[in-house]
Amino acid sequence: MKLTKIASALALSAAVSTILFAADTVKIGVQAPITGQYANEGQSIENFVRLIADEKNAEGGLLGKQIEVITCDDEAKAQKAAVCAKKLTNAGVIAVIGSYTSGATEAAQTTYYRKKVLQTSDGTSDSLIAKKYWTFFRNSFPNSAQSDFTADYMVKIKKYKKIVVLSDYSSYSEGLGDATEASIKALGGNVIYRGKIKSGTQNFSAILTKIKEMKPDVIYYSGYYTDGGLLRAQQKQLQIDADFVGGDSNDNPDFYKLAGKAAAGTILINFPTPEILPYPEAKKYLAAYKARFKMDPPSIWPVTNADGFRAIIEGVEKTKSFDTKKIAEYIRSMKDFPGITGPFNIREDGERVGAKFVVYKMNNDGTKQVVPE
Amino acid sequence: MDTLLQQLINGLTVGSLYALVALGYTMVYGVMKLINFAHGDLVAFSAYVGLTLFTQFYGSNALTLVNIIIVFTLTAIIVAFVGVLLERLAYRPLRTAPRLSAVVSALGASLVIQNGIMLIWGPNMEIFPANVFPSTSWNFGGVIISFTQLVILALSAVLMVALYLFINKTKMGTAIRATAIDQDAAKLMGINVNRVIMTIFIIGSMLGAIGGLFIGMYYRGLTFDMGWLYGLNAFIAAIIGGIGSIPGAMLGGLLLGLFNALISGYISTEWAETFTFILLIIILIVKPTGLFGENTAEKV
Numbered sequence: 001m002k003l004t005k006i007a008s009a010l011a012l013s014a015a016v017s018t019i020l021f022a023a024d025t026v027k028i029g030v031q032a033p034i035t036g037q038y039a040n041e042g043q044s045i046e047n048f049v050r051l052i053a054d055e056k057n058a059e060g061g062l063l064g065k066q067i068e069v070i071t072c073d074d075e076a077k078a079q080k081a082a083v084c085a086k087k088l089t090n091a092g093v094i095a096v097i098g099s100y101t102s103g104a105t106e107a108a109q110t111t112y113y114r115k116k117v118l119q120t121s122d123g124t125s126d127s128l129i130a131k132k133y134w135t136f137f138r139n140s141f142p143n144s145a146q147s148d149f150t151a152d153y154m155v156k157i158k159k160y161k162k163i164v165v166l167s168d169y170s171s172y173s174e175g176l177g178d179a180t181e182a183s184i185k186a187l188g189g190n191v192i193y194r195g196k197i198k199s200g201t202q203n204f205s206a207i208l209t210k211i212k213e214m215k216p217d218v219i220y221y222s223g224y225y226t227d228g229g230l231l232r233a234q235q236k237q238l239q240i241d242a243d244f245v246g247g248d249s250n251d252n253p254d255f256y257k258l259a260g261k262a263a264a265g266t267i268l269i270n271f272p273t274p275e276i277l278p279y280p281e282a283k284k285y286l287a288a289y290k291a292r293f294k295m296d297p298p299s300i301w302p303v304t305n306a307d308g309f310r311a312i313i314e315g316v317e318k319t320k321s322f323d324t325k326k327i328a329e330y331i332r333s334m335k336d337f338p339g340i341t342g343p344f345n346i347r348e349d350g351e352r353v354g355a356k357f358v359v360y361k362m363n364n365d366g367t368k369q370v371v372p373e
Numbered sequence: 374m375d376t377l378l379q380q381l382i383n384g385l386t387v388g389s390l391y392a393l394v395a396l397g398y399t400m401v402y403g404v405m406k407l408i409n410f411a412h413g414d415l416v417a418f419s420a421y422v423g424l425t426l427f428t429q430f431y432g433s434n435a436l437t438l439v440n441i442i443i444v445f446t447l448t449a450i451i452v453a454f455v456g457v458l459l460e461r462l463a464y465r466p467l468r469t470a471p472r473l474s475a476v477v478s479a480l481g482a483s484l485v486i487q488n489g490i491m492l493i494w495g496p497n498m499e500i501f502p503a504n505v506f507p508s509t510s511w512n513f514g515g516v517i518i519s520f521t522q523l524v525i526l527a528l529s530a531v532l533m534v535a536l537y538l539f540i541n542k543t544k545m546g547t548a549i550r551a552t553a554i555d556q557d558a559a560k561l562m563g564i565n566v567n568r569v570i571m572t573i574f575i576i577g578s579m580l581g582a583i584g585g586l587f588i589g590m591y592y593r594g595l596t597f598d599m600g601w602l603y604g605l606n607a608f609i610a611a612i613i614g615g616i617g618s619i620p621g622a623m624l625g626g627l628l629l630g631l632f633n634a635l636i637s638g639y640i641s642t643e644w645a646e647t648f649t650f651i652l653l654i655i656i657l658i659v660k661p662t663g664l665f666g667e668n669t670a671e672k673v
Contacts, residue, residue, distance in 0.1 A: 034496070035491065035496035036496060036596075036598075037498060037596060039495075039496040039497045040497050195642060195643075196642065196643050197642060198642075198643075198646070200596070200599075200602070201602070202588075202592040202594065202599075202602075203383075203387055203592065205383040205386075205387075205634070206380060206383055206384075206633070206634045206637030206638045206642060206645070207637055207638075207642040209376055209379045209380050209383060209638055210376070210637070210638050210639075210642075212376070212379075213376045226498055226594060229593075229594070230592065230593065230594055233593065237510060237517070237519055238379070238517055239510070239512065239517050254498060254500065257500040257593075258500055258593055258594050260503035260504075260508075260593075261503065261508065
């Protein structure tokens with residue numbers, strides 16, 4: 001009796017889902033931190049996806065189907081990310097753009113893999129491609145590429161003798177911190193202290209006072225701008241006479257606001273920021289973004305996610321199918337797909353290859369300039 | 374040596390902030406035997422109110438001492454009003470209900486305020502203006518004290534002394550102490566318990582408001598859920614000092630700040646929070662009433 005009820009319920013739900021799939025839309029998920037610490041990054045990812053989806057829909061959609069964007073807010077938290085993965089796969093998306101942080105991306109990875117849903121993220125932690133899921137590909141460049149570049153800059157160009165490496169506990173930041181420490185040591189550099197801070201605790205004076213005693217030449221921080229800006233401000237307040245080098249996630253207008261006058265002289269290592277991207281696609285999409293949302297994207301990350309989405313669209317159109325396996329294979333075989341953030345090439349394990357980095361120095365007035373090497 | 378002194382200064386500054394917030398917890402608990410979990414969120418709310426007021430004043434002219442005083446006063450009044458409202462809506466109807474109901478109500482109020490902040494000011498990090506106080510700092514042989522730190526230390530001390538005098542020397546203070554010992558007996562002696570409770574909510578919220586403004590000025594980055602961080606630490610400080618005891622909250626706050634700074638500085642930053650909880654557990658085992666538990670008759 002019970003079994004027949006369950007069976008009929010299953011049959012009914014199967015029927016309903018067939019009807020849903022038969023509808024004239026193709027669903028694309030956005031999993032991003034819409035609220036919380038990194039909300040402005042997450043919101044911008046959603047904005048970009050909607051911008052591109054609407055553009056495609058105006059042209060008649062994807063293989064004749066309108067694109068429907070479904071957003072799930074993961075608040076950059078692993079638990080919420082796992083919930084989002086369930087929610088989005090249940091909604092029947094074929095691909096998910098995001099998330100912003102590596103931790104939230106990683107927590108959702110297995111669910112998407114099991115449900116054969118494509119996932120593309122700007123998470124840079126090396127652990128993201130360790131599982132070699134065919135469903136996953138990265139739209140930004142890995143920590144290891146950045147750490148080599150950073151170590152080279154600090155050891156060979158600036159010739160720092162005493163280097164402090166700080167990170168927070170997120171998988172991205174810890175991964176980048178560890179990778180940078182390893183790259184510095186590989187070049188024969190001297191890491192005198194490797195510390196971790198807890199993101200969001202605001203008060204870093206204790207660890208900075210401890211660092212002051214070591215008289216470092218440079219403090220390298222591999223975490224996010226929300227803590228990096230405060231670290232820099234408190235470093236200056238404690239009159240610690242050391243350079244401050246920040247990893248890519250410090251590159252956000254809020255870093256200046258948090259650090260105030262202390263921001264001057266800060267060195268950031270990042271991909272070229274949106275406004276100096278030399279590619280024609282960059283000019284087109286960034287202008288469209290600005291026209292629609294009345295502001296620039298806060299960083300390069302939403303832009304790389306836009307490229308991830310564009311790669312999926314290209315995959316669908318070229319393979320003329322919504323079969324995610326075929327699309328994934330196509331994306332991995334693309335040669336120099338013209339991305340907004342430069343030529344887009346994906347390796348077999350899902351890694352984006354061909355990284356380019358720049359060194360910026362912050363000025364007094366909240367602007368920054370590229371430091372020539 | 375100067376590193377140790379620097380850590381002590383850092384610890385005392387954070388400790389004063391914890392103490393200011395802890396006073397709100399301890400007073401409400403002392404009188405109502407209720408843990409006001411929404412207090413931390415009121416602190417966050419005050420930081421946001423202060424931010425809005427400061428940016429309003431920044432719009433037209435440079436910030437003067439008068440403006441700063443106006444902002445502090447206005448913020449304290451607004452937050453006190455919300456504190457009283459909180460008591461009216463979330464706690465008064467439950468005053469005779471089982472204690473668990475009040476705790477649940479407090480947690481609910483905390484969520485309401487937190488989400489209220491998110492709806493009003495948005496989910497993104499808001500940043501407090503940098504130059505409310507001059508960015509001067511003094512270097513005493515390697516030990517650095519900033520102007521903001523000095524103001525925090527001095528004003529916190531003044532406020533705490535004032536509160537101590539208020540509780541011990543005024544008629545209202547006596548009424549508060551009497552209500553803390555026995556509400557029913559206090560009522561029989563003609564004390565207006567509702568007014569006493571309103572007064573402690575006003576004072577607690579105002580101290581929390583000053584704490585919130587200081588947090589904004591000192592740390593600058595505001596997130597809608599930041600109240601949890603300060604609320605939890607202040608709550609621990611209140612327990613260390615002996616919840617319900619006013620000098621206990623002050624001492625507990627300062628001790629917690631110092632403890633945190635020294636652990637971070639000399640043992641490990643990564644473990645500072647863990648050690649805080651170990652300290653809390655030790656105190657709860659060895660002296661469950663906290664440091665000032667015995668001296669006060671109104672302890673549970």
